[in-house]
Amino acid sequence: xxxxxxxxxxxxxxxxxxxxxxxxxxxxxxxxxxxxxxxxxxxxxxxxxxxxxxxxxxxxxxxxxxxxxxxxxxxxxxxxxxxxxxxxxxxxxxxxxxxxxxxxxxxxxxxxxxxxxxxxxxxxxxxxxxxxxxxxxxxxxxxxxxxxxxxxxxxxxxxxxxxxxxxxxxxxxxxxxxxxxxxxxxxxxxxxxxxxxxxxxxxxxxxxxxxxxxxxxxxxxxxxxxxxxxxxxxxxxxxxxxxxxxxxxxxxxxxxxxxxxxxxxxxxxxxxxxxxxxxxxxxxxxxxxxxxxxxxxxxxxxxxxxxxxxxxxxxxxxxxxxxxxxxxxxxxx
Numbered sequence: 001x002x003x004x005x006x007x008x009x010x011x012x013x014x015x016x017x018x019x020x021x022x023x024x025x026x027x028x029x030x031x032x033x034x035x036x037x038x039x040x041x042x043x044x045x046x047x048x049x050x051x052x053x054x055x056x057x058x059x060x061x062x063x064x065x066x067x068x069x070x071x072x073x074x075x076x077x078x079x080x081x082x083x084x085x086x087x088x089x090x091x092x093x094x095x096x097x098x099x100x101x102x103x104x105x106x107x108x109x110x111x112x113x114x115x116x117x118x119x120x121x122x123x124x125x126x127x128x129x130x131x132x133x134x135x136x137x138x139x140x141x142x143x144x145x146x147x148x149x150x151x152x153x154x155x156x157x158x159x160x161x162x163x164x165x166x167x168x169x170x171x172x173x174x175x176x177x178x179x180x181x182x183x184x185x186x187x188x189x190x191x192x193x194x195x196x197x198x199x200x201x202x203x204x205x206x207x208x209x210x211x212x213x214x215x216x217x218x219x220x221x222x223x224x225x226x227x228x229x230x231x232x233x234x235x236x237x238x239x240x241x242x243x244x245x246x247x248x249x250x251x252x253x254x255x256x257x258x259x260x261x262x263x264x265x266x267x268x269x270x271x272x273x274x275x276x277x278x279x280x281x282x283x284x285x286x287x288x289x290x291x292x293x294x295x296x297x298x299x300x301x302x303x304x305x306x307x308x309x310x311x312x313x314x315x316x317x318x319x320x321x322x323x324x325x326x327x328x329x330x331x332x333x
Contacts, residue, residue, distance in 0.1 A: 010116040012040050013109065013171060014090035015098055018082035019058070020048040022100040026058050029100045030065060038110035041096075043069045044086040049076030080197035087177045094125075096171040097198075103220040111217040112171050123153065123176055123209035128216060129167035132223040141167055143214065153209030157250075160203050161258035162265075168202040169219040172209065180204035187245040194238040200246055207250070232277040237290040239266050244297050260303050264311060267294040271318055274325070284329050291322055 015033075019026065033043065047055050055073070062069055072089055074082065079099075087095050094116065098104055104127070112125055129141040144165035145151070151166075159165040180201050185191060206212065243266040247259045274287045281287060295318055298304055307315065 010093060010113060012042055012092050013112055013116075014086075014092035014095045014174070015041050015043045015109075016046070016083055016086035016090065016095055017043065017098050017100055018046045018048050018079045018086070019050055019054050019100055020076065020079070020082075021050050021052045021054055023050075023052045023054045023057055025101045026054055027061050029103075030058075030061050030067070032103050032106075033067060034065065035106045036109045037107050038113060039067065040113060041068070041109050042090070042092055043067055044072060044089055045069065046072045046074060046082040046086045048074060048079070048082040078193035078197075080193060080201070081191065083198065083201075084177075084181050087174055087181075090174055093174060094171050095174050095177055097169075098219070101222050101224065103222065105218040105220075108217040108219075111215050115213055115215055119213065121211050122213050123173055124156075124205060124212045125171040126156075126167050126212060126214045127169055127171075128214075128218045129169055130218045130220045132221060134223055136223065138220065143167075149214040151212045151214070153206045153212055154253075156209075156212050157203055157206040158255055158258065160199075160206065161255060162262050166214075167219065168199060169221075170202065170205060172205050176205055176208045177201070179208050183249060184245070187248055188241075192238070192241070193235075194242045194245075195233070195235045196239060196242055200242055200249075203246065204249065232273060232280055234281055234283050236273060237270055237283075237287040240270055240290040240294040243267070244294065247297075247303075256306070260306055263294070263303070264298070264307075267291070267298065267318070268314065270294070271321060275321070278325075278328075284325075288322060288325055288329065291318070291325075295319060295322060 017029070022029075045058060047058075055071075058071065070089065072085055074085055083097055094112070096108075096112065108127065115125055116122055130138040131141060132138050142165065144155075144159040156166050160168065183204055184197070184200055188194070188197070243263045247263050250259055270287070271291060274281065274291065278284070295315065298307075298315060304312075304315075
């Protein structure tokens with residue numbers, strides 16, 4: 001149970017922000033952070049091999065800023081690796097990850113620090129998530145239980161499987177982040193960027209948290225027009241890899257039905273996307289490899305024994321699709 005009482009005061013939090021070609025956002029991002037009602041935060045920018053003027057703009061803007069900032073440069077490795085680099089560099093006990101194209105309410109830092117210093121034993125703080133729509137208005141992400149603001153990490157975890165019923169934005173203990181990354185890297189040894197690595201880390205953070213506290217301060221997730229274009233993300237196939245890793249990581253918990261549904265949905269969705277965009281996908285072999293990996297994992301595991309008749313037929317159709325697509329790929333060369 002959480003309670004308030006005497007404890008060591010938390011004076012600062014770390015804000016971790018990866019940067020990759022953010023010249024259009026970085027100035028506005030700093031401008032908004034300077035509006036925080038409490039400046040007791042250390043901002044860690046991880047420049048992930050930007051090729052535009054992001055770094056120059058950042059350095060020039062910080063000349064006239066009172067913010068406490070550390071800039072870390074690295075070769076391009078993807079957002080997940082950049083976040084981990086920033087977390088490793090942080091000296092603060094709690095880390096909040098904020099992307100440069102998003103915004104946070106002006107009271108975010110103050111509310112986080114006030115909450116941490118009022119309650120004991122908080123592992124993770126989750127703000128309200130406001131999702132921007134195409135018309136620039138915002139819709140809140142509904143929480144699975146708005147009647148309270150203190151949860152166990154496990155019930156939060158359960159409500160991220162299949163669909164997100166609690167925000168994945170979090171201020172979490174550094175030691176929890178590092179534990180989660182270590183667990184994930186045991187299954188992703190080469191630390192490959194599978195597109196949604198951050199979602200796996202978020203779920204592991206919930207798993208490794210005893211107490212989660214939801215606050216009213218808001219994280220504003222900005223509308224990204226590029227993500228809604230008809231152009232297929234050629235790395236989407238790797239979502240299967242992470243869906244399998246998530247299943248392996250959480251298989252011992254009593255949520256196999258949720259894990260099965262998410263994995264199957266990811267495999268079926270990848271198959272449909274591959275079929276629909278076959279001509280425009282340039283890395284067809286990688287898509288086939290991921291689909292084959294997903295098929296074999298389902299077919300040769302306990303998941304298959306839990307499939308209903310409809311899904312067994314779908315799995316067989318997936319098998320035929322893989323064979324047909326392999327032949328089609330050979331003939332297209």
